[in-house]
Amino acid sequence: MFALGPNVCPRVKRWESNADRDILDAEHQAYARLADPVTHRRVVTFEKRDRFWILEDSFTGSGRHRFEFFFNFDVGLEAGLAADDIVVAHDQHSALAVVPISGHALDAKIA
Numbered sequence: 001m002f003a004l005g006p007n008v009c010p011r012v013k014r015w016e017s018n019a020d021r022d023i024l025d026a027e028h029q030a031y032a033r034l035a036d037p038v039t040h041r042r043v044v045t046f047e048k049r050d051r052f053w054i055l056e057d058s059f060t061g062s063g064r065h066r067f068e069f070f071f072n073f074d075v076g077l078e079a080g081l082a083a084d085d086i087v088v089a090h091d092q093h094s095a096l097a098v099v100p101i102s103g104h105a106l107d108a109k110i111a
Contacts, residue, residue: 005030013041022046036063071098081110 007030014025027041038061045054059067071087073079079089085108087098100106 007033019048021048031061034061034065036065037061038065079110081108 008028009030010026010028012024012026014023016023023043023045025041025043027039029037029039031038031040038059041058041060043054043056045056046052047054057069059065073089077089077091079087082088085100085106087108087110089096089098100108
């Protein structure tokens, strides 16, 4: 969920699990140390019947900030960057598409 350091102080706001979906809503305070503090909230939803995941990140605070997101894929997966900053990772058995949806400009790259 988050890289947990000693200053993170994660808090689960909601956990729900039923036959249709699992939802975890959590936040952390690791960026409270900044001159303009920010709270990072992530809602992870697994739609069981349709078999897809949704990760929603929100940042609450003041001032201007730059955010970087990293998705690390397992060894053996091929990852490529498609149109509209969509990343597709696959092997011979399965595939995963990471589809960013944001009102902000993104700069996606494979490192």
